[in-house]
Amino acid sequence: xxxxxxxxxxxxxxxxxxxxxxxxxxxxxxxxxxALERGISLAILKVFxxxxxxxxxxxxxxxxxxxxxxxxxxxxxxxxxxxxxGRILVARFDSTIPIARMAATTLAAAASPLRLCYLQSxxxxxxxxxxQSREYLQVGMELLGLDAPGGDAEAIKLACNVxxxxxxxxxxxAVGDSSLFGRLLDEAxxxxxxxxxxxxxxxxxxxxxxxxxxxxxxxxxxxxTAQRDELLGLAQARGGRELLDRAGAEGLxxxxxxxxxxxxxxxxxxxxGLIRSQTYYTGTVLEVYAAGFGSxxxxxxxxxxxxGRFGRELSAFGFALNMDHICRAREIQGEAx
Amino acid sequence: xxxxxxxxIAVPRGALMSGSLELLESVGVDVxxxxxxxxxxxxDEQGIITMRPSDVPTYVEHGAADVGIVGKDVLxxxxxxxxxxxxxxxxxxxxxxxxxxxxxxxxxxxxxxxRIATSYTKTAERYFASTGxxxxxxxxxxxxxLAAIAGLAEAIxxxxxxxxxxxxxxxxETEQIAVCTARLIANPAAYRLKAEAIDDLxxxxxxxxxxxxxx
Numbered sequence: 001x002x003x004x005x006x007x008x009x010x011x012x013x014x015x016x017x018x019x020x021x022x023x024x025x026x027x028x029x030x031x032x033x034x035a036l037e038r039g040i041s042l043a044i045l046k047v048f049x050x051x052x053x054x055x056x057x058x059x060x061x062x063x064x065x066x067x068x069x070x071x072x073x074x075x076x077x078x079x080x081x082x083x084x085x086g087r088i089l090v091a092r093f094d095s096t097i098p099i100a101r102m103a104a105t106t107l108a109a110a111a112s113p114l115r116l117c118y119l120q121s122x123x124x125x126x127x128x129x130x131x132q133s134r135e136y137l138q139v140g141m142e143l144l145g146l147d148a149p150g151g152d153a154e155a156i157k158l159a160c161n162v163x164x165x166x167x168x169x170x171x172x173x174a175v176g177d178s179s180l181f182g183r184l185l186d187e188a189x190x191x192x193x194x195x196x197x198x199x200x201x202x203x204x205x206x207x208x209x210x211x212x213x214x215x216x217x218x219x220x221x222x223x224x225t226a227q228r229d230e231l232l233g234l235a236q237a238r239g240g241r242e243l244l245d246r247a248g249a250e251g252l253x254x255x256x257x258x259x260x261x262x263x264x265x266x267x268x269x270x271x272x273g274l275i276r277s278q279t280y281y282t283g284t285v286l287e288v289y290a291a292g293f294g295s296x297x298x299x300x301x302x303x304x305x306x307x308g309r310f311g312r313e314l315s316a317f318g319f320a321l322n323m324d325h326i327c328r329a330r331e332i333q334g335e336a337x
Numbered sequence: 338x339x340x341x342x343x344x345x346i347a348v349p350r351g352a353l354m355s356g357s358l359e360l361l362e363s364v365g366v367d368v369x370x371x372x373x374x375x376x377x378x379x380x381d382e383q384g385i386i387t388m389r390p391s392d393v394p395t396y397v398e399h400g401a402a403d404v405g406i407v408g409k410d411v412l413x414x415x416x417x418x419x420x421x422x423x424x425x426x427x428x429x430x431x432x433x434x435x436x437x438x439x440x441x442x443x444x445x446x447x448x449x450x451x452r453i454a455t456s457y458t459k460t461a462e463r464y465f466a467s468t469g470x471x472x473x474x475x476x477x478x479x480x481x482x483l484a485a486i487a488g489l490a491e492a493i494x495x496x497x498x499x500x501x502x503x504x505x506x507x508x509x510e511t512e513q514i515a516v517c518t519a520r521l522i523a524n525p526a527a528y529r530l531k532a533e534a535i536d537d538l539x540x541x542x543x544x545x546x547x548x549x550x551x552x
Contacts, residue, residue: 294400
C-alpha cells in the first residue's frame with residue numbers, strides 16, 4: 001500500500017471503472033454480516049420456539065388476486081410477473097397474508113390456537129436514493145385463534161423477549177388501536193355512509209401523519225369545538241396507561257392490565273393516533289422503536305377478518321421485524337455503551 | 338425518557354433561517370452562537386444542526402435530527418417520507434406558482450404538451466395530473482426563471498414570496514398551486530421515544546406563534 005504522501009492527485013476523467021452492478025436497493029451479504037445476522041436470527045427463532053411457535057415458510061410468489069384479498073393497495077404496488085399461463089403473480093411483499101391463507105387452507109385441519117413463526121425475505125418497491133431496501137429479511141410471528149386482549153398481550157410480551165434476545169436493550173413498543181379513531185368519527189357523525197368524503201380526508205391526514213392537515217380537515221368537517229379538540233388530542237396522545245381512561249379505549253385498557261401482569265408495562269407506550277398502512281388490521285396495532293434508530297424496527301397488529309376472507313373464521317395477531325433494522329439498531333446501541 | 342431528553346433540531350439555512358432562529362429563541366432555545374457562526378453546521382451544546390432546506394426532511398426521517406423546521410413546499414415535494422407534521426409555524430409564507438413569459442400564448446395554442454421547468458418535479462407532475470393536463474416536466478436545480486426566458490420550457494413552477502424575481506425576469510404568475518409556510522416536523526421514533534420533550538417544544542412554539550399572529 002502506498003502511504004498518503006506517495007499518492008498522486010488523479011485528474012477526474014468522468015469515468016469509473018466498470019463493474020457488474022446489482023439492482024438499486026439490493027446488496028450482497030458478505031460473510032461477516034451474514035454470520036452476525038444469522039446469530040441474531042437464530043436467537044430470535046429460539047425465543048419463538050420456546051414459546052411454542054413453529055416455523056413455516058411461504059412461496060416467494062403468490063397469485064396477485066390472493067394478495068389482493070389481504071391488501072389491494074399494497075398488492076398493486078408489488079413486483080409483478082406472469083406465469084406461463086399468463087396468470088399474474090406478485091413477489092412476496094408481506095408474510096401475514098400468505099400465512100393467513102395457509103391457516104385457512106393447507107393448515108385448515110390444524111387445531112387453534114395456531115402459533116407460527118417465520119424468517120423470510122420480502123420484496124417491496126422503493127423510492128430511489130432514500131437508503132431503502134428493495135429486499136429484506138423479516139422475522140415474525142402469527143398467533144391465530146386467540147382473541148383480544150389475551151392474544152395481543154402474548155404477542156407484545158413475545159416482541160419484548162425477541163428484541164432483547166437480539167441484543168437491543170433500549171427500546172419501546174408503541175401500542176394503539178386502529179379502530180379507535182374511526183369509531184370516534186362515527187360518534188361525531190362523520191360516518192362512512194353519511195360523510196364519506198370528510199371522513200376519508202380526515203383519515204388520510206391521520207395515516208400520512210400530518211397533524212396540521214388533520215386539524216384543517218376536522219375544521220372543514222364542521223365538528224363542534226369540543227369534538228374537534230377531543231379528536232385532535234387523541235391523535236397525539238402518547239404515554240402511559242393513564243391515557244386509556246377515556247371513552248372508546250376500553251379495549252386497550254383491558255390489554256394494559258395484561259401487559260402489566262406480563263411485566264412489560266415499562267416497555268409499552270400507548271399511542272392513540274397510531275395507524276398502520278396495511279389495511280387488514282382491525283384492532284390493536286404496534287410499532288417497535290429502538291433508541292438511537294430513526295425508523296421502526298417493525299410492527300404488527302390484530303387482523304380478525306383476514307383469515308375469514310380465505311374461508312376460516314379465525315381471529316389473529318402478528319408482528320414482523322426487519323432484520324436489517326435490528327442489526328443496525330443493535331450496532332448503534334452497542335456503540336453508545 | 339422525559340422532558341429532560343435533549344432534542345436535536347434541524348434548522349434550514351437560507352430564507353427560513355432567521356425566522357426559525359427568532360422563533361426558537363422566543364421559546365428559550367439558545368441560538369446566539371448559531372447566529373454568529375455562519376460557517377459552522379453542528380451546534381452540539383444547543384442541539385441545533387443547520388443544512389440546506391431540502392435536506393431537512395432527510396435528516397429528520399433518518400433520525401439524525403429529532404425535529405426540524407421546513408417549508409411546506411419541501412414537504413409537498415418529498416411527500417412520501419415517513420415524518421410527522423406537527424405544527425404550522427405560520428412564517429416564511431411563499432406561494433408555489435405556475436409562471437410564464439408575459440403575454441405568452443394560451444396553453445391550448447400548443448399542439449404538444451407544455452414543457453414545465455422546475456426544481457419541484459414531483460409537485461409539478463402531481464399538480465398537472467390532478468388538473469387533467471399533460472405536461473413534460475424538466476428538472477432544473479436553480480434560477481428556474483431562466484428556463485422560460487431562454488426557451489427551455491414554456492412555463493415554470495417555482496416558489497415566490499413577493500413576485501419580484503418573476504417580474505424582473507419578464508414572467509407573470511398564471512396559476513397558484515399552494516400557499517406554503519414553515520412547518521415543524523418530527524421523526525416517528527423520536528415522536529414516541531421523546532414524546533414529552535417534543536410535545537413540550539411544540540406547545541411552546543404553538544403559543545409563540547399564536548402570540549405573534551394574535552390569534
